[in-house]
Amino acid sequence: MRLYKVAVILILVSSALFLCAIELTPDDGSDMRVSERIANKDIDYTGCSTPDLVLMTEMLVRSSRPKDAVIAGGKALERQLTEDEDIAVRYWMGRAYECIPDKGPVAMQTLEESLTLHPSSPRITKTAHRLAQLNTYVGLKDTTRNPERAIQLCERIISLCEPGKVYYEVSCAHTLLGYLHSDKGDNVTARTHFEAVYNIDLETIEPAPGMRFETQADVDAFKEQVKRDISWARTKMPAYIVSTCAGATDADTLAALGELKARYASDPVMTAEADKAVAAVTARIQGTGN
Numbered sequence: 001m002r003l004y005k006v007a008v009i010l011i012l013v014s015s016a017l018f019l020c021a022i023e024l025t026p027d028d029g030s031d032m033r034v035s036e037r038i039a040n041k042d043i044d045y046t047g048c049s050t051p052d053l054v055l056m057t058e059m060l061v062r063s064s065r066p067k068d069a070v071i072a073g074g075k076a077l078e079r080q081l082t083e084d085e086d087i088a089v090r091y092w093m094g095r096a097y098e099c100i101p102d103k104g105p106v107a108m109q110t111l112e113e114s115l116t117l118h119p120s121s122p123r124i125t126k127t128a129h130r131l132a133q134l135n136t137y138v139g140l141k142d143t144t145r146n147p148e149r150a151i152q153l154c155e156r157i158i159s160l161c162e163p164g165k166v167y168y169e170v171s172c173a174h175t176l177l178g179y180l181h182s183d184k185g186d187n188v189t190a191r192t193h194f195e196a197v198y199n200i201d202l203e204t205i206e207p208a209p210g211m212r213f214e215t216q217a218d219v220d221a222f223k224e225q226v227k228r229d230i231s232w233a234r235t236k237m238p239a240y241i242v243s244t245c246a247g248a249t250d251a252d253t254l255a256a257l258g259e260l261k262a263r264y265a266s267d268p269v270m271t272a273e274a275d276k277a278v279a280a281v282t283a284r285i286q287g288t289g290n
Contacts, residue, residue: 034059043068050079057092066096084123084210090114091127104140115156122160123210128153129169132176147180154180167208168226171197175233182244191244198237202227238273245274250281257281 030049034056037043048056053076060069073093081089090110097107111131118124134140135150154173161170174196182190205226213219245256257274264270 030055031059038063038065038068043072045072045075048075050076050081050085053079054081054085054089057089057096061092061096061099064099066099069093069096070100083118083121087114087118087121087123087127087210090117091130094127094130098134098140102141104143107140108134108143120160122162122208125157125160125167125169125208126210128157128160129172132157132173136176136180147183151177151180162206164204165206166200166204167206168230169208171200171230171233178240178244182240187244187246191241194237194241194244197230198234198241200230200234202230205230238270241270242273242277245277250285253281254278 030052034052037045037048037052038056038060043056045053053072057069057073057076060066060072070093073089073096076085076089090113094107094110094114097103097110108131111127111134114127115124115131132150132153134143135146135153137145139145154177157167157173158170161167174193178190178193178197180190181187181193205223207213207219207222211222213222242257242260245253245260247253247256257278261271261274261278264274
């Protein structure tokens with residue numbers, strides 16, 4: 001389904017963007033210390049500080065050493081962690097378990113536990129985002145995809161966004177919700193979410209809480225990349241928005257298209273897309289359609 005393909009592409013791009021950001025990395029030389037520790041196959045945890053264990057968990061996942069990441073994360077969880085540290089550790093442990101054969105259920109359980117422990121933290125958005133992926137198109141071995149759970153997670157992401165700001169994963173959540181509701185036959189709700197993506201004010205884009213960068217230039221580069229990716233996604237939205245105008249009868253479809261055209265009267269792209277749909281329905285009614 002084309003709607004599903006766009007949702008997948010947008011969410012995959014968002015995953016790549018998350019990996020460009022440096023999580024919880026203070027400018028105190030910790031990255032160098034951790035890099036030196038994990039350079040050895042057998043990691044020496046002696047005297048390792050709690051922040052370094054948190055960072056080590058992430059860096060080991062990024063270095064394709066998931067089993068070592070689980071060990072480091074487990075040691076971190078034995079410490080007294082701040083909320084941000086706990087969220088980061090459990091997120092990266094979940095990602096590590098995804099890469100270990102037969103640990104798919106543990107990966108999902110680890111992420112779900114984090115959501116349970118930190119139900120209202122805005123820093124949990126990335127965890128919810130990954131779980132939404134795992135419950136839709138990214139199936140792990142021995143796990144069951146649950147679209148209804150994905151809907152709950154996407155709604156949670158949107159609810160945690162600060163007023164006046166838009167996080168990239170919020171646009172991904174709206175896109176996926178549009179697909180999921182369309183797949184259920186709820187075109188009205190699907191249209192609402194696709195329109196939310198189409199009407200995003202790009203100047204309100206901000207990195208989600210918990211994302212850290214080395215320099216302001218890195219922040220600016222991230223935001224510009226996000227703007228480009230959302231701008232690309234928005235070029236696909238008119239067709240998907242118009243597709244959700246399909247009703248139980250041709251009359252219902254034409255009414256929905258008319259209402260859409262009225263709301264977007266000053267938008268030539270949306271108007272043109274709606275006009276094509278109106279022409280197709282009219283031709284079908286007159287018996288001239290294919």
